[in-house]
Amino acid sequence: VVVVDFASLYPSVIKTWNLSYETVRCPHPECQDNKIPGTPHWVCKKKRGMMSTVVGILRDLRVYLYKPLAKKAEDLMLREQYKVVQAALKVFINASYGVFGAETFPLYCPPVAESTTALGRYSILKTMEMALEMKLPVLYGDTDSLFLWNPTEDQVNELIKRSLEELQIDLGIDKVYKWVVFSKRKKNYLGILVDGKPDIKGLTGKKRNTPEFIKQLFYKIVEILSDAEDMESFENSIEEIKDAVRKTYVDLKKKNISLDQLAFRVALTKPLHEYTKTTPQHIKAARQLLRYKKTIDVGEIISYIKTRDKTGVKPVQLARIDEVDTEKYLEALRTTLEQVLDALDISFDEIMGAHSLEGYFGQKKKEITHPMLPK
Ligand SMILES: [Zn+2]
Structure with missing residues (x-):
């Protein structure tokens, strides 16, 4: 699975689509047919917008000048300086379009903010369409990346080329996975990168203030997953993980944990x-x-x-x-593992069996009879 992501998607959109305070919903009747997809707004055809110009120049400076310099410069000191410049440009660019959606900003202009996000979505959808035209299955897409199923190098390069030509958006290869799994609701995913490292969306297991037995279980799960090379061994890993979680649960219940x-x-x-x-x-x-x-x-x-x-x-x-308050520890265990288990479609309650399910509903009932709620 190859993940491609859009480098500075919103600034690109602002530059390409001429988005600005004075160009979105401009007063010229002849511009009204220049609609922004997915919104009731239009954008000016006659004048170049102020924000579009400024953000466009800063974006180009960052993407074409400072980012490459920050990677290539021979002098280490200079390289650090370029890094700071490109990071500062990034902060400025990102802040400059967000403010149009903030009421406290003097040039507060919701249509600009709406148009930016709508065009961001539009660009992603267009790229997805291109991928499908090229017979490249798209497994998943979020605000700034697409997960492509088993593409060849040529296919990826063509997609990158086409999105640059047709949408003026820089696509780049972000990550390459051996495999990746998505939860049923597609909210969480978990994959093993080609170098064997696990990659978990919204990883929470690393918090310092987590009891050692939970940390150890978490690392054990990650280790089991890293060993899975293909779908078949992955199925086995799921069973191994269930066993490991169940064992910790039993140890906790029997007070076998120090x-x-x-x-x-x-x-x-x-x-x-x-x-x-x-x-x-x-x-x-x-x-x-x-x-x-x-x-x-x-x-x-x-x-x-x-x-x-x-x-x-x-x-x-x-x-x-x-x-020891076993229930409290079960809750801590649940919160730490939830995301990973959800991505693997493993139910924590199922592993713990019926007993804890009672505990769970018992807790819910308490909430309902809370005195603050209306009768
Ligand atoms: Zn106009």
Whole structure:
């Protein structure tokens, strides 16, 4: 699977379509037939727009001058400078069209903002059509990329050439996957790149404040997936992943996971006494520790366990295995793995069996009887 993406799609659209404050819905009757696809708006044929000119020049400077320089310049110092310039141009360009949709901007002009996004969509759809004309299956497309199924190098190059000629948009190869899977709702996807590295949309497993046993399970899943070379071994991987998740679930239920593996670790960012309004969990744990320790300094890492008692938390040093709040840990496990499992169409509830399903609906019921809701 080859992913192609559109480099600076919106600036290109603004430049090519002459979008600007004074050109979109201009006063000339003869321009009204120059419609913007997907909108009721038209754009001027007689005059070049101010924003279109400025954004166009800056875009060209960035794409054709500073970006190549930032890659090629021999002098490392110079290269760094070019990088800064191209990044600054990017920020400026991106901000310059977004503002037309902001009420606080003096030249607030919703039709310009609408036209920009509509033409962005239009360009992607047109590119998709081109791909289909070339008999290239498009697996998936989002705001700035297309996933192409097994194209040849020539086909990709032709698509890039055609989109540049017909739409004046720079397509480039973004990533190449060995394989990629999409969730049923196509919201999440997960793939293995040609170099064997996993690539997961919206990867959440890396958060630092995640208990070690969840991190380890997450990395295990990634490892299993990286080993899958084709669809057949992929099917096996799914089963392996289900087993791994189930095993962790059982270990958690049977309290076979050590406190050290269960601990959340959060650093103290300000002195304990400064927490007056709210008391996050690691602060509650730290205060319990103070009974046994003289001081806890800023920067010190607090390790705590979620427990079933009233406070709901204990420092790892004071907690016992039988006090662990298993349900809370299941929730943490669920939130971390949700995205990956969803992309693989694995149901967390199914793995955990009927018991936890009850727990899930029990929780829902509580929400419904919440006193804030109208009767
Ligand atoms: Zn006009």
